[in-house]
Amino acid sequence: MFIDSHTHLYLEQFSSDRDEVVQRAIGVEVSKMFLPNIDVRTIVPMLELVDRFPENCFPMMGLHPTSVKEDYRDVLEEIKSHLDKRKFIAIGEIGIDLYWDKTFINQQKEAFSMQIEWAKKLQLPIVIHARDSFNEIFEVLDNIWEEGLTGVFHSFSGDLQQAEKALSYQFYLGINGIVTFKNSALADIVAKVPVERILLETDAPFLSPAPLRGKRNESCNILHIAKKISEIYNLSLSQLAEITSKNALNLFKPD
Numbered sequence: 060m061f062i063d064s065h066t067h068l069y070l071e072q073f074s075s076d077r078d079e080v081v082q083r084a085i086g087v088e089v090s091k092m093f094l095p096n097i098d099v100r101t102i103v104p105m106l107e108l109v110d111r112f113p114e115n116c117f118p119m120m121g122l123h124p125t126s127v128k129e130d131y132r133d134v135l136e137e138i139k140s141h142l143d144k145r146k147f148i149a150i151g152e153i154g155i156d157l158y159w160d161k162t163f164i165n166q167q168k169e170a171f172s173m174q175i176e177w178a179k180k181l182q183l184p185i186v187i188h189a190r191d192s193f194n195e196i197f198e199v200l201d202n203i204w205e206e207g208l209t210g211v212f213h214s215f216s217g218d219l220q221q222a223e224k225a226l227s228y229q230f231y232l233g234i235n236g237i238v239t240f241k242n243s244a245l246a247d248i249v250a251k252v253p254v255e256r257i258l259l260e261t262d263a264p265f266l267s268p269a270p271l272r273g274k275r276n277e278s279c280n281i282l283h284i285a286k287k288i289s290e291i292y293n294l295s296l297s298q299l300a301e302i303t304s305k306n307a308l309n310l311f312k313p314d
Contacts, residue, residue, distance in 0.1 A: 151186025
């Protein structure tokens with residue numbers, strides 16, 4: 060059994076064949092798919108997908124950093140209201156993204172901090188989006204991290220020092236198709252991380268692994284990522300599936 064710990068199958072890129080995409084994943088033993096929210100507009104389609112596949116799709120709730128604007132406090136109130144209505148497996152995806160725009164850096168930091176406090180209160184893990192922002196992410200975590208706060212650095216693409224810092228919070232690293240890219244040094248870093256701290260993810264529909272780069276990504280493609288990581292650790296695919304699925308279940312507790 061494989062678990063795709065981070066996939067956006069509710070997005071419009073799957074509007075024409077969403078159910079088939081889920082069934083395709085299930086058909087190759089990707090039995091659970093964890094869905095991070097993005098913003099207010101994605102809540103309904105995400106939950107509709109969860110309701111169609113309640114044994115396979117599990118929702119998170121949070122505000123993506125690139126969706127943080129001037130009205131972030133009002134948006135966070137609306138997002139927070141959903142946490143009382145049903146079970147969510149995590150607060151995510153949240154964090155800081157300075158790749159596209161630094162205009163709202165202070166608002167992003169505040170939104171990140173506020174959502175971490177939700178997670179602490181609800182005893183839920185956090186799913187961190189960190190793009191060009193590891194120093195800022197670590198600054199926030201150093202201020203408010205406390206024992207019991209768990210989570211994952213989604214789509215980890217930092218260096219070894221940043222990996223070690225992330226692990227020091229007792230967090231996991233989410234590894235996706237980037238590890239298969241020829242120009243990526245991620246495989247060398249993964250080799251130095253205990254496999255017990257690794258989660259598999261696709262980030263579908265984004266970041267398709269080699270040899271599918273440039274095409275729409277989907278959860279069944281986790282097998283390409285798993286094959287590369289199993290080679291890094293010199294494990295069989297079944298061994299890697301068992302370890303990484305156990306990691307994901309320990310963190311998110313979907314059932």
